[in-house]
Amino acid sequence: EDKVVQSPLSLVVHEGDTVTLNCSYEVTNFRSLLWYKQEKKAPTFLFMLTSSGIEKKSGRLSSILDKKELFSILNITATQTGDSAIYLCAGGGSNYKLTFGKGTLLTVNP
């Protein structure tokens, strides 16, 4: 059975801090690792990673995948209150299904 584990489950930081969210996975016939941000409604897509060691970056957010150690990290630098959300990690296999982790609840205080 495929499994995705995120840590920490929750995190409280102050504006301006840098955070690192972790995701480890065990996915049969692994193809991709995805990160989503969920505020009040639908999860919104952040990154999809398919190759080891290649950083994907969007503004203050970046992510990288290690296929040998089966994990990914999501970094957020200079956090803002608008970064407060649940961050979801999901692993995709060859059957195009996604297995989601439980999410990390990030709270950024002013």
Place this chain on the structure above:
Amino acid sequence: DADVTQTPRNRITKTGKRIMLECSQTKGHDRMYWYRQDPGLGLRLIYYSFDVKDINKGEISDGYSVSRQAQAKFSLSLESAIPNQTALYFCATSDSTHIQPQHFGDGTRLSIL
């Protein structure tokens, strides 16, 4: 207009009632999915469909059924609702070309009393 539309947005009903949640999309995607989200449990897959004639069970399909009426429409039914089906339900779609991210609707909050 949203690309993935779920109706209703909120629903409160009683145990034993039949409920249908609907999802429609304008993205032209072949693949559609139904998930439920419970606090602390993340998103769990209920059913998925890769085209109109292809329906598959996910990890928690018991108590649910689905219908893919057209490429753009995928509905989820609870034949006889029970309180532990109270959850936030999401529909998602993805393109069938290679590996693509899934795109989510805004969700249906379902409460069963």
